Amino acid sequence: MSSPATDDGAGSGLKPALQRLGGHLLVLLQLRLELLGTELEAEKLRLVSALVTALLAVMLVMAAVVMLSLALLLLSPEGWRWAVALGLCLVYAGLGYAMLGRARDRLQSPDGVFAASAAELARDRDALGSSSS
Incomplete structure (x- = not known):
């Protein structure tokens, strides 16, 4: 003898549909969290x-x-050594500032840190929005 719950079809009804939807949402959430973890690891x-x-x-x-500065100072005439040292200092400071700007630009990601996660969540939102219409 079978129970009445199994006679009316295990796949039909509101409760099994909600359970399946909940299961799908949990799987989707797990996948998104794994993607987030992968992106964090890649960023690190x-x-x-x-x-x-x-x-x-x-x-x-x-x-x-250091080697270039020493060579230039030794090759410059005695009276010009202070001027050469000051010029070298200004050149090196300008180059250092330019390199800091390049390093900052390289570390900035154009799409943001979690671009793939944001794109996947937007696709999920669009898919859920179109299925409910």
Whole structure:
């Protein structure tokens, strides 16, 4: 003998439909959270990579700057050494400022940090909006 709940069809009715909808929403939420986690990990790796590269570049540039400055100061005449040192300082300060601007531009993402998550959520919203109409 079967129970009345199984006789009227397990797939029809409001309660099973709501349970399926809830299950689908939970799966969708889980996927979005996994995407968010993946984006956070990718952003962290990008930042660490940029930082390590920047530090290595700074070390190499500093060694080159010191050597170039010493060579230019030794090659300049005795009376011009202070002027050459001041000129080098101004050139290096200008280059440093330009490099800081480039580093800031490279770290800024044009679409934002969570561009893929925002796009997926917008697609979900559009899909839910069109299905309810």
